[in-house]
Amino acid sequence: MTEIVTAATPRPDEPASREQARSLWTDAWDIMRRRPIFWIAMVLIVVFVLMAVWPALFRADNPLLPNMCLLERARQAPGVGGSAFGFDSQGCSIYDQTIYGARASILVGIITTIVASVFGAILGTIAGYLEGWVDAVLSRIADVFFALPLLLGAIVIMTALPTPSSPSTGNYWLSIFRVVLAMALLGWPYPFRIMRSAVIQVKPNEYVLAARALGASPLRMVTSHVVPNSLSPVIVVATNDLGSYIATEATLSFLGVGLPSWIVSWGGSISNASSLGLIRQAPFMLLFPSLFLCLTILSFIMLGEVVRDALDPKLR
Amino acid sequence: MKQFKPVPLLSLRRVGVGLLAATTLFSMVACSQNTNSNTSASSTANPNDVTLTVRGCTPQNPLLPTDTNETCGGNILDASEAKLIHYNSTTAAPELDIAQSITTTDAITWDIKLKQGYKFQDGTEVKAQNFVNAWNWGAYGPNAQLNSYFFAMIKGYDDEQCTDAKCSTKPKADTMSGLKVVNDYEFTITCSSPTSNLETRLGYTAFAPQPDSFFADTSANKANFTKAPIAAGPYQVTQVSDTQFTLKKFAGYSGKYPGVVGTLIFKVYTDMNTAYADVVANNLDLDDTIPSDDLVGNLWQKDLVQADGSPRNGSATTGVIDVLSFAPAKVDPGMADIRIREALSMAIDRASITKTVFNGARTPATGWVSPVVDGYKAGACGQWCTYDAAEAKQLYQAAGGYPGGTINLWINGDGGHGPWATAVCNSIKNTLGLNCVVQTTPDFATLRDKINNRQLTGMYRGSWQMDYPSIENFLTPIYATGASSNDTDYSNPTFDSLLKQAAAQTDPDKANEVYQQAEALLGKDMPTTPLWYRATQFGWSDKIKSIKMTPFSEFDFGSVVLN
């Protein structure tokens, strides 16, 4: 789960005006929609997002309500006693747990990706555009967070952050944001570095210089010329990272420092099922939440692949 | 007052009575020869040449008897120390070890005579001065020893204490007036108030003697000494490293409890699952923690068998009791009504939980005292510890319910408590319709911090492992007014005066009777609710034919029988 730079990151070699930038996206869309893998990934993502938003649609009951977990049916195999996925050690339906677990995992993945990418991209733009000492300071700060191993750093941050206690909607979001904060803090330097170098490459192009000569304000120049032409590599990285954030959350929960036990999550379910004794006796407890987790990560990775192929001119 | 300290993943403290275990070992087929090929020990090997590896964990403190209050260090010290008293490895009854006799007429002044010829591992003789000096050093405030309070019943203890936490002015004395050396082999203890079970207490680790070389060591906190501690027991600690501890049999040991094999190596494990995997694969010889997931379906009994089919696993009842503490009313007014506490207690289906979650490795508790100790009497909790859904619900509603409709159950996340806590919560939730939530702190320290500062509402776990096998040890430290482990701020003048009366009895049976009266009061006040008594499951490799576990959940290394 260490985050490592994959080398094949696209660069916006071809300078383009705003119109050209727009056509880059149209081209990309044309390429993506012709790939079956894109549609497979999208269908899976839509299913999982629906699961997260509206679990009742899948005929799952809230596993936290009374009488959902009955010890007498603990560890019953799938099919026996009315649950398609079987029952866990506490006699809760694994099907209900798995469907309800989607929300936390997907929320954590998506929000972390957005926060890390947006934060990294903004700072990267500032560093790349201004250069000089601002760049030097921001780059060193980014280095600090970049050099900390994702998992190890997240564990330390998670244990340092105060824990919200009683279950309530507010505390649900607080708990999610704790995990998001821990991972985003360690995740932003990567989009930062990519955005920074993209901006540095785009900046000397004629259309940027022209806009400056025409008296455009720095802010306007950045938002309308520099950013649109530097964004695609960041998006590629973001889709790729989403999966690894979801997996890291599961690992944090496995280590007992992730989400609190009153939030149903795949990481928690997997963690409860992953001791050797249980794997040997009730493998279905591990199988179903892991399967859903893998499929989710997989669908985001596949999406990331397609997006990268579509946005990377070198691979066209 | 030794407590449970959750070391890495779930190691207990030392604990109480056992024997259930050993009986399963002697199955008929046990005599078949040494069938397993990869055993290094054969029946002809000299046991002195045999090395056994034992699951260990990282001691939290240097190896000092007065500074070690957790199992990781305690297991090593107990294999290497000899004390005045030795606890019987089956019944936990105190037996004289270094002591020749311990006598009193009033439970205040005690006369102790020592056996002659008992040797420390550096060859010097164990004398009365070695006890008195060691205890004075351990109790002396500026030395800041964790176990200093074990000496608190000795007269003059207060004079050895600092007046403030920083110890800015030295205490009045550096010795306790209650300890007097009569001659090399005799000394007297004077208590500040009657202490009828003093003899039983003297087997606790903190009461070990220290050799002269200990007092000669001037390094801070005896750092040089603890690198190679000298004790008077059957095994000598010869190597202290970060990942293992080596103990060699002490040739000059003259006591009644010698070791069998020549070398013991305590190997540090962080996760009990890995220790279990190793003992199954015969890569570890002795494992004293079987993960609860491996108890399910008796998996462990299927995994841990000798090549000839006889078992290499056992289970021993130990002096640990698990309770749920209810937050004091001033912290959580919702808990003030005793009917709420009774309803919660009654809503816990202890029988199903011990059966399903622990596969029978715990026994539903009916009182606050472990059955392994002298003075145990069943049933102090009465009907409140018997699951009765209808009655519980009725009581709960009559009391008007718990405000807010959600109650917390606090545990630490590093002790493997999740499964039972979830089961208890579900039982309460299903029975009372009250939403019950398991709250997990990342580690034991955080949980203790919150409990010490009285920040927790609802319920929190408590586990008490006896320090010495006495009913008193399950009552005074936890429920006496202002006691150091009184997490629920329980205070009942009648209870306190019964404890005092009991301590003053010189007849042990009388004393126990009064202690039982005190325990019965807990059933009326319900400051906590008992959950279950523990048994320790353990396993061994094919090098060994059998071994006993003591009621303190430590291996009895004198009972090893090799294959």
Added chain:
Amino acid sequence: MGKFITRRLLQMIPVLIGTTLLLYFLAFAMPGDPTAGLCGDRQCPAQYVAQFRAEYHLDDPFFMQYLNYLNNLVHGNFGVLLNGHTVVQELAVRYPNTVKLAVIAVIFEAVVGMAAGILAGIRKGGFIDTLVTLFTLLLLSIPVFVIGSLAQLVFGIKLGWFPVTAGDGGLYSLLMPGLVLGALSLAYSTRLTRTSLVENLRADYVRTAKAKGLSNARAIGIHALRNSLLPVITYIGASFGGLMGGAIVTERLFNIQGIGLLIWNGILQKQRVAIVGPVTVLVLVFLLANLIVDVLYAVLDPRISHD
């Protein structure tokens, strides 16, 4: 080149100071009294707490504590653990274990990753390519603790090929944990090899070579491979630091007494010195590995110049 290395080394100084400051702050911010758990269910004696707090300077303000710590760190004093061992002693025992583990993982990702990547890249879209792609996707999507537990079950218990844990620290018993640790990076190195090879095979110089009559095998073997493996090798080198820092789960699953477990115990027991120093060491390894890789890259690829 000398200037480049000097500059990079100088840049490391603020990064290392920043790392220790951040870690110290986080360890400082950990909720709860560090002495609270030391006395079981009993409250610790007041003098014990006072001596403990004095020994670890817990009553000083944050910056005083931090500067004091930093000063010790510069002098090679990483602090003393509760059990009397120094952190340096612990590191000396544990560092080799973590390094061994990471080296096995690196070798694994290099050998298997490159081989699989080349097989897949040579025939893009072929059967082997699809198989390799599926397999790498699977590796990327299964969390490492699931892979680890399954490996223990299948190769340790069911098949009996490897010891289930690596408590003895022997190379053979570290093999399975090393493979588990390297699994994720293996997926990356495979994909990187494949992508890089595919790109180079389409490059003009390979087409030229073929047009000049070079056999397919020679064109791939000599020209394309050499150029496409360069980024892979640098990736693998750079991943070494990350692997060492990411070993915490693997070490726990297989009971390897490495740095990860030291830090983990430090977190559980709120021992700051067991967190800050060891993590800083891992960060240093990470930075140095990256520097070495960048230098090597410049040496191997004449197109890159660092001056």
